[in-house]
Amino acid sequence: MRFVTTTALLALIAAPALAEGWKDDYQVIKFGILSGENEKDRLMRNEPLRVYLEEQLGVTVEIFTAGNYDGVIQAMAADQIEVARFGSSSYAAAYTATDGGVIPTLTTIKKDGNTGYKSIVVTRCDSGITSLEDAKGKVHAFADPDSTSGYAVPYFNMVTVEGFKPEEHFGTVTFGGSHEADVTGVVNGTFDTASTYQNSEDNSIVTRMEAKGMIDEGVVCKIWTSPEITSGPWTFRDNLPAEMIEEITATIEAFPEADPEGFKLYSSFDPEDANPTVGFTRVDAERYQWIVDMRAWIKAQRRSGS
Structure with missing residues (x-):
């Protein structure tokens, strides 16, 4: 009886740690955003998503910015950030820089279903x-x-x-x-x-x-x-826990419905746009292979000088 009681006690003590799972090792998550617009506006548009992720995931979420696209790509390759929203070509650059060590999971979808x-x-x-x-x-x-x-x-x-x-x-x-x-x-x-x-x-x-x-x-x-x-994908390092990638992906996927006003700011919603961005849809690496191939073609053109 003493053995059973001790075992049960140990199980109770261990339960919270087990429940946290990947969060034990990742108390801070950094997501990168590209330099398509000035930094002030980039941070302003992504702040609702940052706050939402922090509240839903129960970990600290930080936004990573750089002066150019390559800064975010290299941060991903160096394991300095966990996730980034890339354009299609910068995703392909990250794919190449990491020898395929990235996983695309989501892209945006329009009202008419266009991606x-x-x-x-x-x-x-x-x-x-x-x-x-x-x-x-x-x-x-x-x-x-x-x-x-x-x-x-x-x-x-x-x-x-x-x-x-x-x-x-x-x-x-x-x-x-x-x-x-x-x-x-x-x-x-x-x-x-x-x-x-x-x-x-x-x-x-x-x-x-x-x-x-x-x-x-x-x-x-x-x-x-x-x-x-x-459209470019939300992309994760492939050396992250699979359950972490899925939970963050699902949380981002739910953002438009969970925080409609925040999503409007994030997506630069224009009430006069007849076909606005309305949410996210799942994607995989195969969706972007032609972009990877196109970048390889461009690189070969430069190398040959033709």
Whole structure:
């Protein structure tokens, strides 16, 4: 009887620790966000999600930012952060940097069920440039070497679909550093054209900057649109406990319903957008393999100098 009592006592003592599971080893979770917009706005938009995750998971949740996309990618590769919201191309870069050691779990979904967005090329509406052909010999800015819509997709399509190498077609090719910097450079005349993105006709980096008063309405116009790109995934290191990945994934997945107002801020909800982002849907690595392959193609092109 004494043996049974002692065993039961030990079980009671051990129960709370066992119940915590992965949280015993991960009291702080850091999630990375990319530099698509200025840091103040990035942190403001993601704060509702950070607070929600902290409350639901019962651990400290911190946001990790960097000056460029590669900073978040390398933080993931160095095990400095547990999870990040990548674009498709930066996910592929993280996949390569970790030798496949990352797991994508969620991406955003629109009201109409669409899970993609598009790369666009923009110019000043008064520039006289109405096509990529018109931009020949001009200054073109890509956003960031690890940006899907701001570099990989437009570069790939310019070569394989439009039939020209950007370095040979444009007079100068440069990187603005972020989508907002690209658009600002176009407005200021630093760049003649720039690559960036749109979620829909009414929701893009241009409309966001107009809504925030960063640029005047009607100054920036679109001259090229890519095929649809699968939205980037929430991505975890694959050396994390499987139950941890699933619990955090499920918690993020429930965010839109659990905190509708917080999700509106996070997703930059526009009441005039007929097709807003409404939530998340599950994805896997196979969904992004073509992006991994595209980046490998681009790297091979650079290496061969062709």
